Amino acid sequence: MKTKYILAISGNDIFSGGGLYADLATYTTHHLHGFVAVTCLTAMTDKGFEVFATDSSVFSQQLKSLKDVPFSGIKLGLLPNVEIAELALAFVKEHADIPIVLDPVLVCKENHDVEVSVLRDELLKFLPYATIITPNLVEAELLSQKSIQTLEDMKAVAKELHELGAKNVVIKGGNRFSQTVAVDVFYDGQDFHVLENPVLNHNNIGAGCTFASSIASQLLLGHPVLEAVQFSKNFVYQAILHSDQYGVKQYYDKT
Structure with a gap:
């Protein structure tokens, strides 16, 4: 099978559980060749966990270096400032015909x-x-400027984000509404789907990055959006189940 290439525009996690590390691990699990344009570095300082944006000229050169790679999908993660976001958006516009996942x-x-x-x-x-x-x-x-306190609020905000331009929306509810069930809401402009998995008392660093990267990988492999989201919800559940102190252990789907 011809190798497929997928790009992560994302940041470094000094503890290697999230960010570009989660992205690349997820791509590898899906048997895809992953590339990264690094948006930032992170570190623990006397001020706590800090984000240091990549110099915009360096980030621009990263994207220019990748201009001839035939990407089949892109996942975007942490964009630390306006300059980086603008450069990433210009790159995305040049690849508008492939799956784009925005976390x-x-x-x-x-x-x-x-x-x-x-x-x-x-x-x-x-x-x-x-x-x-x-x-x-x-x-x-923050995106909708609306408060979310209930499942119905999640649905209303998902609909609003769709009306703002997103083709599909999945809002990750986590365990805010229940300490036993992690609830997400998916909306495609027509139907709502509520996705649930048990809450795990495990390290979940990188869960959001892994979720988005898995969706991107599934879309690249040709799966419908809802199917990609459902698969990725369960993929992340298994990843958290097998996580260690710092991040997600390598998890391969045996099915």
């Missing part, structure tokens, strides 16, 4: 005071080009 990271989980909400307007520009977006609850609230 709109607006909050660093390790430090909820670090909000990059200034990027909201920039991220909204990606929506018409994204095959699917995968915000968590906080990110969905």
Whole structure:
């Protein structure tokens, strides 16, 4: 079978559980050749977990270096500033005919005071080009400027994000509404699908990155969007089940 190439536009996680590490591990699990354009570095400092954006000229050169690679899919993760977002958007526009998955990271989980909400307007520009977006609850609230307190709120915000341009939306509810069931909502402009899995008391670093990268991989392999989301929900469940102290252990689907 001809090798397929997939790009992650994402950041470095110093603990190697999320970001580009989760992306590449997921691509490898799907037997795809993964590339990365690195948007930022991270480190623990005396201020806590910090994000250091890649110099925009360096990031631009990364994308130019990849211009001749025949990508079949792109997944976008942490875009740390407006300059990086604008360069990434220009690249996405040049590849609008392939699956594009946007994980709109607006909050660093390790430090909820670090909000990059200034990027909201920039991220909204990606929506018409994204095959699917995968915000968590906080990110969905920031994008929509609406509060989410119930499952019905999740559905209403998913619909609003679709109306803002996203072709498909999956909002990751996690365990906000239940300590036993992780609930996500998928919306394709016509139907809502509520996806549930048991909450696991395991390390879940990189779960969101893995979820988005798995969806991108499944789309690249030709699966319908809902099927890709359902598969990826279970894929992440298994990854968390097999996680260790720092991140996700390699997990291969034997089916």
